[in-house]
Amino acid sequence: MKKHIAGKEDTIELMFITIVANGHALLEGVPGVAKTTMCKAMAETIQADFKRVQGTPDLIPSDIIGQTYLDDENKVQFKKGPIFTNILLVDELNRSPPKTMSAFLETLEERQVTVGGVDMPLPKPFTAFATQNPLKIEGTEQLPKVLADRFLVKIDVDYPRMEEEEEMIRIKEREEQQIVKKIIATNDIVEMQEKAKSVVLSNEVVDYIAKVVDATRTDIHAVMGASPRADLAFMRASKARALIQGRSEASIEDIKFLARSVLSHRIAVRSTGGIGVHGIIDGIIATLKQ
Numbered sequence: 001m002k003k004h005i006a007g008k009e010d011t012i013e014l015m016f017i018t019i020v021a022n023g024h025a026l027l028e029g030v031p032g033v034a035k036t037t038m039c040k041a042m043a044e045t046i047q048a049d050f051k052r053v054q055g056t057p058d059l060i061p062s063d064i065i066g067q068t069y070l071d072d073e074n075k076v077q078f079k080k081g082p083i084f085t086n087i088l089l090v091d092e093l094n095r096s097p098p099k100t101m102s103a104f105l106e107t108l109e110e111r112q113v114t115v116g117g118v119d120m121p122l123p124k125p126f127t128a129f130a131t132q133n134p135l136k137i138e139g140t141e142q143l144p145k146v147l148a149d150r151f152l153v154k155i156d157v158d159y160p161r162m163e164e165e166e167e168m169i170r171i172k173e174r175e176e177q178q179i180v181k182k183i184i185a186t187n188d189i190v191e192m193q194e195k196a197k198s199v200v201l202s203n204e205v206v207d208y209i210a211k212v213v214d215a216t217r218t219d220i221h222a223v224m225g226a227s228p229r230a231d232l233a234f235m236r237a238s239k240a241r242a243l244i245q246g247r248s249e250a251s252i253e254d255i256k257f258l259a260r261s262v263l264s265h266r267i268a269v270r271s272t273g274g275i276g277v278h279g280i281i282d283g284i285i286a287t288l289k290q
Helices: 009-020 035-044 061-065 098-110 162-173 186-197 203-218 228-244 252-263 277-287
Strands: 025-028 050-054 066-070 076-080 087-091 112-115 118-121 127-132 153-156 222-224
Touching (some): 009 025, 009 127, 009 153, 009 228, 025 035, 035 087, 061 066, 061 098, 066 112, 228 252, 252 277
Parallel strands (some): 025 127, 025 153
Antiparallel strands (some): 066 076
16 A cells, blocks of 8 residues: 555554454545545455445435336346445545435445345445545535444544655656555455454453543533444454454553544534543543553
8 A cells, every 4th residue: 555655554554443343434634635545545455346436415325325227127126336345435425415424324334235125235344434524615514423423433634744745746656657466355354354353352451441431421521422332443443453463452552542533523522622522532541540
């Protein structure tokens, strides 16, 4: 992936953690910071199908899920939508209508499409990356917390540092000669997802997770703290990170690394609090006793 991406090591790690944890990720950042490029490059390193959907104000659920039609013999057929893939990118999800957002996220949760009473499971592995703009511009709205909560993590994609920007220019200059090798198969991903479940989560780590999540609910700067889904997200993501790094046991350091990504889209901040969501999370990690 480094052949196409300058910097962004933590972002790339979080994306791969999401895949191994069998979850979905929300990538937030202004246009042009390589969110789409990173998703494509990640798919290229895996022998996986990749599809992309552009969020628009007139996007309807069938544009993602698929639709039924009558064939030449008047028989009802189903044309599968782009969601039937291994890695799906929904660009600017927060530009889509609420009905489409809800239908899409419900399908992600259930990992199947139901048409005419027939359940059609999504392929394995399956991971969705959705992007959203952080600013309310040009018809975009923040994804509602109740929907954002369905994503395992939210990954903030910031502007590159100056040295990364210079490297990016050089990468683009020689891009025609750079071919990303497929180094892992979809079967390997499924195997890793199963192995991640056997990673040990000690009582110490479980206790720390519970304390961190509970602290978000009592912080004076938060209107709403994280739901129990945050506990489960920490569990799955920390196990995936430990496996990726060759460890058989998750650690408290894994929880600290994942804290912003697991919690930032699950906390509502008081508008008069004077502190952002990252400030709340960093404060909890800094003051909480292990």
